[in-house]
Every structure is written in structure tokens, then in C-alpha cells.
Amino acid sequence: MTLEVKDLVGGYSRIPVLKEVNFKINNGELVGLIGLNGAGKSTTINHIIGLLKPFSGEIKINGISIDDDVNEYKKQIAYIPEVPILYKELTLKEHIETTISAYDLDEKEAWSSANRLLKMFRLDKKLDWFPTNFSKGMRQKVMILCAFITNAKLFVIDEPFLGLDPVAVNDLLNLIEKQKKKGSSILMSTHVLDTAERFCDEFVLIHNGEVRTQGNIEKLQKEFGMDDSSLNDIYLELAEEESSHE
Structure with missing residues (x-):
């Protein structure tokens, strides 16, 4: 089992957003995190990636919690946020090098994967570009590329299809399928429900923090x-x- 969320209570203030959330993701599964706006999807993700500390409950990735070993816990996660987060002072090449260093990757193997993905996303001629030169879709592709060169056990992907053209969406779905076959698990939050229905193995339907x-x-x-x-x-x-309860 890759991810286990058990009795998670948490949020941003003293009043909890999440109320004893429980779910599991097995090895090699793509699970869609589905819910209305404000249901608690982003709060759940922020707890899993370690940006928020639970009020109570626990989150484990392959049996390791963030309290057990923060570095080991975080190295198991590759996160692709809804809004790309890039360093404006770093080129595309330097973003890749930073990812390789942060995850202690084998440089030769990582660059082999990176070069393949650079060609796939048509970024191979843009290694010396800075984020300010990229469109939103291109910045999203950089985030995807950096995530998929890692050896992460858990991929957490938040609204990945926004800003991507249909070719890039297809490329991303193919990458997810290949990563599943390697045994990694993917938690994907999305409102693109027809695509989620076609590709997700299971769904976690979250509503009012539960x-x-x-x-x-x-x-x-x-x-x-x-x-x-x-x-x-x-x-x-x-x-x-x-609506009927309002």
C-alpha cells in the first residue's frame, strides 16, 4: 500500500476543514480525488505533501509518516500543483538539475529521462529559457517533466489538465500509465470528470470535509x-x- 490516510482531522485554523478523513491508495493505482469546490480536496493534498500539520490522525507513505523521517517521507512524493511553481532566476536546465539534486537521483539516468520528456513536450530547444519566457502550458509541462524524472512512489497531481493542449494531455496520461506499471501510485484531483472516469482505477469522493x-x-x-x-x-x-441543504 502506497498511501494511507487515517482519521485525518485538519485545516488552516482552529476550526477543522477535514473531519476524520480515511482512504487508501494501493501500489500502481490512479485514484481521482473528486468533490465540489470547498469540499476539502486542496486541504487534503496540502496535508499529504506536508504543507499542513494534522490536528489529529496520521498519513503514511509506504509505512513512513512525516514525523518518522521528514526527508524520507517527502522524497517519496512528486507533486504537480494546479498553478506551476517555478523559480524565476533558474533556467529550465537548472530546474532539472535542482530536481536531480533534491531527490538524490543518478545524474545519467535522470538526464536520459529528462531528454526524452523534453522532446515529448517540445522543450528540448528551451533549456536555457527562464520561466518568464514560458506560457502557462509550458510552465505546466516543466512541472510534469521534473516530477516524472523522479523515482517517487506517490504522485500527487492537482488539476493537471488546465492549460495543457490535447497532445500534452495525452502525453501526460501515457506517462501516468507507464508510472503505474512501475508500481507508483497517483492521487489526482480534477474536475475533468469524463477523463477521470476513463482513466482512474478508483475515486475518493470528498464532501464537506468527509x-x-x-x-x-x-x-x-x-x-x-x-x-x-x-x-x-x-x-x-x-x-x-x-443546494437543497442550503
Whole structure:
């Protein structure tokens, strides 16, 4: 099992956003983190990557918590945020070199992977460019490239399809499939529900800071009493429930 979130209570202030969140991701699984805006998806992600400290509960990656060994814990994670985070004073080449150093990667192997991804994303002629020269989509590709040259056990990807052209979306999905075959696990938060339904093995449906259900599309359909419904239909049903309680 790659990721285990157990009885997680947490948030940004004294009032918890997350209320005893529990879910698991097994080795080689792509799990979609699905929920309405404000449901707690970003808060969950920020706890997993170590930006927030839980009020209570625990998060473990391959049996290691951040309190056990912060460096070992974080080295197991590759994070691709919704808004690309790049260092304006570093070139693309220097971003790759920084990633290699941070993850203690074999330089030759890492650059072999990087060169392949640079060509895939048509960035191979831009190694000396700075982030200010890149479009949002290009900055997103840099984040994807740096993540996928690591040997991470867990990939945490937040809204990865925003800003990417259809070719890059297809390239990213292929990278995810290859990484799954290597045994890595992926937690992906997205509102692109038709793509999520096609590619995710399971879903964690979070609502009002709690896990409403976890499972494949068939389990979600059963939970909502909506046989043969799409993930989009289930999402709309969840939104309707929310409106009726306001």
C-alpha cells in the first residue's frame, strides 16, 4: 500500500476543514480525488505533501509518516500543483538539475529521462529559457517533466489538465500509465470528470470535509442509486444535494 490516510482531522485554523478523513491508495493505482469546490480536496493534498500539520490522525507513505523521517517521507512524493511553481532566476536546465539534486537521483539516468520528456513536450530547444519566457502550458509541462524524472512512489497531481493542449494531455496520461506499471501510485484531483472516469482505477469522493465514499465507478453508482450514470451525473447529484441543504 502506497498511501494511507487515517482519521485525518485538519485545516488552516482552529476550526477543522477535514473531519476524520480515511482512504487508501494501493501500489500502481490512479485514484481521482473528486468533490465540489470547498469540499476539502486542496486541504487534503496540502496535508499529504506536508504543507499542513494534522490536528489529529496520521498519513503514511509506504509505512513512513512525516514525523518518522521528514526527508524520507517527502522524497517519496512528486507533486504537480494546479498553478506551476517555478523559480524565476533558474533556467529550465537548472530546474532539472535542482530536481536531480533534491531527490538524490543518478545524474545519467535522470538526464536520459529528462531528454526524452523534453522532446515529448517540445522543450528540448528551451533549456536555457527562464520561466518568464514560458506560457502557462509550458510552465505546466516543466512541472510534469521534473516530477516524472523522479523515482517517487506517490504522485500527487492537482488539476493537471488546465492549460495543457490535447497532445500534452495525452502525453501526460501515457506517462501516468507507464508510472503505474512501475508500481507508483497517483492521487489526482480534477474536475475533468469524463477523463477521470476513463482513466482512474478508483475515486475518493470528498464532501464537506468527509469522505462520502471510495471505490470504482460501479461502487459510486450504487452508493448514489444511479445505475449506469456517469461520474459527471454523480457530481451533479452531489451539487444538487448541497443546494437543497442550503
